[in-house]
Amino acid sequence: MQTETSSSALYDVKLPSDLDYIPPLRQFISEIAKIEGFPKKFCFRTEILVDELCSNAIIHGSQDIQSRVALIAEFVKDELRLSVQDQGGSQPNVDNLKRAVSSVKPASPSKLGKGMVIVQMLSNELKLKLDDNGKTEVHVVRRRDMDDSPAFRETPIPDRDQ
Amino acid sequence: MKITQQVSPFDDKIVLLHFEGDLNATDCKQTSVLFQEIIDSKRYFIMAIMEQVTFISSPFLGELMGCKLRLVEKGGNLVIVGLNYDQREKLIMMGADHIFKFYPDTHTAYNQFQWDYNDGVQILQLTVPPKMHVVPAMRRLISGIARQKGYSSKDAFRIETIVDEIANNAIEHGDKTQADIDLELRIGKTKVEVLIRNKTSTEKVRNLENAVSQGQQAIQQDSTRGRGLALVKLISNAIDVSFDNNGTFIRITKNRGDG
Numbered sequence: 001m002q003t004e005t006s007s008s009a010l011y012d013v014k015l016p017s018d019l020d021y022i023p024p025l026r027q028f029i030s031e032i033a034k035i036e037g038f039p040k041k042f043c044f045r046t047e048i049l050v051d052e053l054c055s056n057a058i059i060h061g062s063q064d065i066q067s068r069v070a071l072i073a074e075f076v077k078d079e080l081r082l083s084v085q086d087q088g089g090s091q092p093n094v095d096n097l098k099r100a101v102s103s104v105k106p107a108s109p110s111k112l113g114k115g116m117v118i119v120q121m122l123s124n125e126l127k128l129k130l131d132d133n134g135k136t137e138v139h140v141v142r143r144r145d146m147d148d149s150p151a152f153r154e155t156p157i158p159d160r161d162q
Numbered sequence: 163m164k165i166t167q168q169v170s171p172f173d174d175k176i177v178l179l180h181f182e183g184d185l186n187a188t189d190c191k192q193t194s195v196l197f198q199e200i201i202d203s204k205r206y207f208i209m210a211i212m213e214q215v216t217f218i219s220s221p222f223l224g225e226l227m228g229c230k231l232r233l234v235e236k237g238g239n240l241v242i243v244g245l246n247y248d249q250r251e252k253l254i255m256m257g258a259d260h261i262f263k264f265y266p267d268t269h270t271a272y273n274q275f276q277w278d279y280n281d282g283v284q285i286l287q288l289t290v291p292p293k294m295h296v297v298p299a300m301r302r303l304i305s306g307i308a309r310q311k312g313y314s315s316k317d318a319f320r321i322e323t324i325v326d327e328i329a330n331n332a333i334e335h336g337d338k339t340q341a342d343i344d345l346e347l348r349i350g351k352t353k354v355e356v357l358i359r360n361k362t363s364t365e366k367v368r369n370l371e372n373a374v375s376q377g378q379q380a381i382q383q384d385s386t387r388g389r390g391l392a393l394v395k396l397i398s399n400a401i402d403v404s405f406d407n408n409g410t411f412i413r414i415t416k417n418r419g420d421g
Binding site: 009010011012013014015016017018019020021023024025027028031032035058059063064065 | 172173266267268269270272273276284285286287288289290291293295296298299300302303304306307309310311342
């Protein structure tokens, strides 16, 4: 495993595509963030982020029984770089994800598609990578001071019907 | 009602039945006949996909209970997948959740099927920096997964103790230059295996092998150290230690509900 700098810490988790793993996993990442010196609010919001990204990967990713999800959390100085990769879902699901990442509007007018809006609100950077084998990777950067910025506090929650 | 059937692409023992529209009393006979045909084809596991269902009448629910009973008698099962919130609430109010398992999607239902009937083993791999203060989070992650998968609090606590001990050992006795340690959890319905790999010196591997082979005796000695592995040996069912160019490898097996 490569680490970028001596002050960075990298945590790599590969899990079965199974919703049962999410509660302990999100608590693990939150606890690690606390260990790495991030404030309580940051840790709690990171927990929400992990829950959303992993739930999406499991529910909308590959439906193969053997499919897996990979989560990498890298703590570098004052930021968390989080990456969640799944083995690729159906084309409509991938299209929805693309739309959700590129827009603050929910991907669909139904109750689905709100998760990525929350992810956008809780992250400084959000990128989607699709590789040739169909794997989907969502990469998020979250900075320590994000929760304290006025911009974050004033971000409106989009209307459900927009 | 519209109903279509399909043999699962993942496991030919499973039949997927896609229901659509209102499921009324008049649909009971057709459904019963269809279930019997499936049973006669020696397929006893059915997933009723109900994403497109708009209403389930009481007589139809009763018919489904009868169909489930016929499958259970053959060693199979009937589960309900994708039912919308309103319909599920109505069924729960009628007590159907005591009879049927509800799953949000087929993927989750397949996972449970693998777990219940195919002796499926799920694997979690974890790579972390070799820092002592990471261990509590690691052990809580692993015990949390055990609880989520239905292991008792006692089992989960013992698994947590095992992870704590071997992870601490891997960091404390590992090579100071090692970039990370690897932990793998293999969890099945009847047992858990915890595997940990780190880099360490040959001498320390010999000490470790001795500690594992002595077990209980180590506790009785005057030394204040070396009790951890003896404790792990007491609460686990098997310990294997091996060594290769990539480092030390410890595998601990803990059976479910054992002791």
